[in-house]
Amino acid sequence: MTNEKPAKEGASPLLDEQLCFALYAAHRAVTAAYRPLLDEFGLTYPQYLVLLVLWERGETTVKELAAALRLDYGTVSPLLKRLEATGLVRRERSARDERSVLVAPTERGLELRERAACVPGALLAATQLGEPEVARLREELWRLADRAEAAAHRAR
Template sequence: MIEQEDAHNPGSPRLDDQLCFALYAAQRAMTAAYRPFLDELGITYPQYLVLLVLWERGEVTVKELGTALCLDYGTVSPLIKRLESAGLVRRERSTRDERSFSIGVTGRGEELRERAALVPGALLAATELNEGAVARLRGELRQLAERAQVAADRTRLT
């Protein structure tokens, strides 16, 4: 039995005290909050992220897309194939390196951009978060991601 003094201690084995679980639960809830808006666009949350990168950066390689989204090739490739089947992106073999593919948005994918531009504001309204709170959370989460990556790299090297 866990003693009372261990409750709400980051080092305790309680589920509710785990930072990783709080992040996991928040991520799942955010994805669920996005779902109705993205359903109207006919895309999933991971597909939305791919399109955001392409709208922001233009044509990119599969490797660049994976790096931007912190995903490996095996995860990015099926996303691209589904978006390609939906007519939202095109995949072309690179002229510089035939082993590499570049990904770009099609005209249909570009048309979706205007409707997708309404999603962030709709999500803010739905979650009742203001822009200041979002900026603070985003900054803290980026710092946490950097620290966790350093810790993961350090652990992998030992």
């Protein structure tokens, strides 16, 4: 006997009809579309996301950065090490709380912000998506993320 719940009526076992697979394929495709845009700056997509947060917020704790990116500390830490090695960010212990590590863009990291400002528009042009469509997709995806997160919490 298993704990599996019966599938909802009308639910398809076909791969191409799975919402999760459509999201996975879209994620991979969008990341691949970013690659040539970010290669010019020597960045990976996850590193770009870290920099976006830092450009928006300035100095922040690693914990707050991880929360903003919806990642765990173990995933963010190696990203920060690589960005620090390239001279784009700096990390240091907080003087107020030695348990906390602060991270901020360096001068070089801030200069990259200006150069990378073209990336979002270039992605829209490459994918031929207009602002209204992007806004609608973003809203729907955030709604899905919130619902899936709530479902995951209920399942614990």
